[in-house]
Amino acid sequence: MNQLDALIHAKHxxxxxxxxxxxxxxxxxxxxxxxxxxxxxVLHEDGxxxxxxxxxxxxxIGLDAISTDHHTCDAVAxxxxxxxELPFGKLEALSRESPTLQRHxxxxxxxxxxxxxxxxxxxxxxxxxxxxxxxxLNLSQRFAARGMSPTxxxxxxxxxxxxxxxxxxxxxxxxxFSLLQQRGLIQIQIKSIEILDLPGLQSCLKGA
Amino acid sequence: MNQLDALIHAKHxxxxxxxxxxxxxxxxxxxxxxxxxxxxxVLHEDGxxxxxxxxxxxxxIGLDAISTDHHTCDAVAxxxxxxxELPFGKLEALSRESPTLQRHxxxxxxxxxxxxxxxxxxxxxxxxxxxxxxxxLNLSQRFAARGMSPTxxxxxxxxxxxxxxxxxxxxxxxxxFSLLQQRGLIQIQIKSIEILDLPGLQSCLKGA
DNA sequence: TTATCGATTTGATATATGTCAAAATACGTG
DNA sequence: CACGTATTTTGACATATATCAAATCGATAA
Numbered sequence: 242m243n244q245l246d247a248l249i250h251a252k253h254x255x256x257x258x259x260x261x262x263x264x265x266x267x268x269x270x271x272x273x274x275x276x277x278x279x280x281x282x283v284l285h286e287d288g289x290x291x292x293x294x295x296x297x298x299x300x301x302i303g304l305d306a307i308s309t310d311h312h313t314c315d316a317v318a319x320x321x322x323x324x325x326e327l328p329f330g331k332l333e334a335l336s337r338e339s340p341t342l343q344r345h346x347x348x349x350x351x352x353x354x355x356x357x358x359x360x361x362x363x364x365x366x367x368x369x370x371x372x373x374x375x376x377x378l379n380l381s382q383r384f385a386a387r388g389m390s391p392t393x394x395x396x397x398x399x400x401x402x403x404x405x406x407x408x409x410x411x412x413x414x415x416x417x418f419s420l421l422q423q424r425g426l427i428q429i430q431i432k433s434i435e436i437l438d439l440p441g442l443q444s445c446l447k448g449a
Numbered sequence: 450m451n452q453l454d455a456l457i458h459a460k461h462x463x464x465x466x467x468x469x470x471x472x473x474x475x476x477x478x479x480x481x482x483x484x485x486x487x488x489x490x491v492l493h494e495d496g497x498x499x500x501x502x503x504x505x506x507x508x509x510i511g512l513d514a515i516s517t518d519h520h521t522c523d524a525v526a527x528x529x530x531x532x533x534e535l536p537f538g539k540l541e542a543l544s545r546e547s548p549t550l551q552r553h554x555x556x557x558x559x560x561x562x563x564x565x566x567x568x569x570x571x572x573x574x575x576x577x578x579x580x581x582x583x584x585x586l587n588l589s590q591r592f593a594a595r596g597m598s599p600t601x602x603x604x605x606x607x608x609x610x611x612x613x614x615x616x617x618x619x620x621x622x623x624x625x626f627s628l629l630q631q632r633g634l635i636q637i638q639i640k641s642i643e644i645l646d647l648p649g650l651q652s653c654l655k656g657a
Numbered sequence: 658t659t660a661t662c663g664a665t666t667t668g669a670t671a672t673a674t675g676t677c678a679a680a681a682t683a684c685g686t687g
Numbered sequence: 688c689a690c691g692t693a694t695t696t697t698g699a700c701a702t703a704t705a706t707c708a709a710a711t712c713g714a715t716a717a
Contacts, residue, residue, distance in 0.1 A: 283570055286655060291570040305566060307559035314566060333552065337545045344541065350558040351515035357565035358513060358522060362491055362499040364572035365616035369674070400695065408573035410675055415696055431683070431695075447494060577704070608665065618705055623666055639665075639713075 248335060250326040261302070261316035261324060268306035270326045274298050277322020278397040282405070283314045292406040294356070295319070295398060297383060301327075301349050319397040364408045372407040373417045374445040377427070381436060392436040456543060458534040469510070469524035469532060476514035478534045482506050485530020486605040490613070491522045500614040502564070503527070503606060505591060509535075509557050527605040572616045580615040581625045582653040585635070589644060600644040 252275065255261060261272060261279060279296045293314060296302050306312040307329065336343040363372050385391035396403070400411040407414070421427045426442050428435040436442060460483065463469060469480060469487060487504045501522060504510050514520040515537065544551040571580050593599035604611070608619040608626075615622070629635045634650050636643040644650060 283566055285570060285574065289570075289574045291566075291573045293566050293569050304559055305562050307555050308563050313563050333548065333555070337548065337551065340541065340545065343545060347515050347541070347558070350555070350562070351512055353562050354513050354558070354565065355516050355521050357562065357569065358491055358499075358501050361501050361565065361568055361572060362493065362497075364569060365499045365613065366493070366497045405573065411695080412676085412697085413674060415694095416674095419696075619665080620667085620706080621704060623664095624704095627666075 248327055248331050250328050250331075252323055252325050255318040255322045255324070257318055257320050259318045261318065262306075262312045263315050264312055266306075266312045268303070268310045268312060268329065270328045271301050271303040271332065272316075272324040272326055274300050274302060275323040275325050277324075278319040279316050279322060280319055280398060280402060280406075281314045281316050290405055292398075292402050293360075295380075295406070298387060304350055304353050319402075369407075369409055369413050370417050370420065371446055372409065373403075373414065373421070374442050376403065376407060377434070377436065378442060378446070381439070392439060394434060396432045396434055456535055456539050458536050458539075460531055460533050463526040463530045463532070465526055465528050467526045469526065470514075470520045471523050472520055474514075474520045476511070476518045476520060476537065478536045479509055479511040479540065480524075480532040480534055482508050482510060483531040483533050485532075486527040487524050487530060488527055488606060488610060488614075489522045489524050498613055500606075500610050501568075503588075503614070506595060512558055512561050527610075577615075577617050577621050578625050578628065579654055580617065581611075581622065581629070582650050584611065584615060585642070585644065586650060586654070589647070600647060602642060604640045604642055 250270065255277070264284060274296055276298055279302060280292050281294045281296065281302065282290050282292045284290050296316075302316055302324075303312065305314055332346065336346050363375055367375065380394065380396075381391040384394050398406075400414045403409075404411045404414045409417075418427070418429050421442075422429055424441075426436070426438045426445075428437055458478065463485070472492060482504055484506055487510060488500050489502045489504065489510065490498050490500045492498050504524075510524055510532075511520065513522055540554065544554050571583055575583065588602065588604075589599040592602050606614075608622045611617075612619045612622045617625075626635070626637050629650075630637055632649075634644070634646045634653075636645055
């Protein structure tokens with residue numbers, strides 16, 4: 242993918258709270274997260290918000306905007322972050338030249354669809370505890386895939402944001418964290434979390 | 450899009466209950482629904498099922514499979530249906546030749562991502578009545594876009610399937626239909642539904 | 658037509674999660 | 688470093704939806 246180097250238009254820095262883009266913005270580029278952490282959220286007219294994802298290093302963000310040429314959600318930095326801008330027109334042109342790149346792009350989009358299906362399953366059929374466990378295991382796995390500790394990491398988002406993502410209220414998130422801690426499955430200190438019993442957590446999802 | 454004609458590999462017929470594909474099947478093609486109605490569902494190991502969508506004429510199905518080269522959900526015919534098979538390798542080759550087709554394909558995938566975000570919002574932050582109303586309005590709009598009546602149509606799916614899609618139990622679906630009927634918003638007779646007060650339904654979603 | 662079986666409706670009750678409120682804790686700023 | 692503010696935790700209580708059960712309805716096949 243060294244063709245991609247030619248493509249990278251610019252690298253930008255954002256600090257906690259900055260918007261990478263807002264719903265309604267004209268679509269120009271996808272963004273590859275180079276460092277840091279983002280959330281994406283859609284806002285309902287009546288003020289309700291739904292967090293639709295948390296994105297970390299190596300992930301591509303902005304795919305929703307291709308559909309209408311305008312972004313359909315907000316992307317907000319949860320910590321100081323850097324992103325590489327990938328102008329979509331150029332990306333399409335390059336992927337017409339390279340079947341490998343083309344397939345890669347298609348897989349990235351498809352993976353996002355599969356991810357979303359997983360969240361539907363979570364929101365549609367899991368209880369609060371299962372949702373939170375699934376969330377933690379997903380983070381754990383993504384950190385592991387990046388060579389970081391799968392059992393010891395910082396939560397970049399608030400209880401409120403976790404709750405929005407999981408379709409629960411922040412109090413429920415807090416209570417469920419406390420519960421998992423009482424059972425000896427995790428150790429949590431505000432944003433610092435340690436998974437004490439990974440198999441134990443995994444078994445929360447299967448059957449029980 | 451007459452290039453697409455060259456692409457259509459075969460047209461297949463399915464009767465109610467037939468699987469178009471199953472989770473785990475090797476990915477070869479996307480499918481354009483030519484007539485009829487399908488549902489897609491993901492199955493959890495412990496037997497839980499989540500309906501992830503209902504697809505009708507003109508819609509493309511199978512995008513999730515690009516990611517892993519294997520289907521990640523089941524697609525089941527809800528009535529007698531016909532689909533056109535679009536071999537994905539050929540589709541990619543053609544879209545390398547035609548920027549228009551390429552963009553079209555990207556928009557279809559992106560639209561699916563946006564649709565999924567909408568369902569997350571629904572599952573994550575709406576009450577039962579709002580979910581069902583949103584579901585009905587979505588069907589209404591899709592029928593209207595196809596030149597069919599936006600106020601008078603057949604539900605192709607069971608209460609159970611609607612419930613799975615909306616993250617609710619079938620009893621809740623039934624009760625909520627009854628409630629909307631009592632309020633004079635809809636007239637429902639098992640699978641036949643008539644929307645009596647479209648603005649009234651729309652106002653269920655905004656504010657109230 | 659009638660019998661049968663699955664789907665739907667409705668009722669009574671249970672329960673998970675939400676709501677409201679207060680206390681405790683962490684964090685940013687001057 | 689200390690203050691003020693925002694976030695988190697915890698408790699008591701409310702409520703939406705689930706669960707369990709029974710009755711009804713509708714479609715299919717003999």
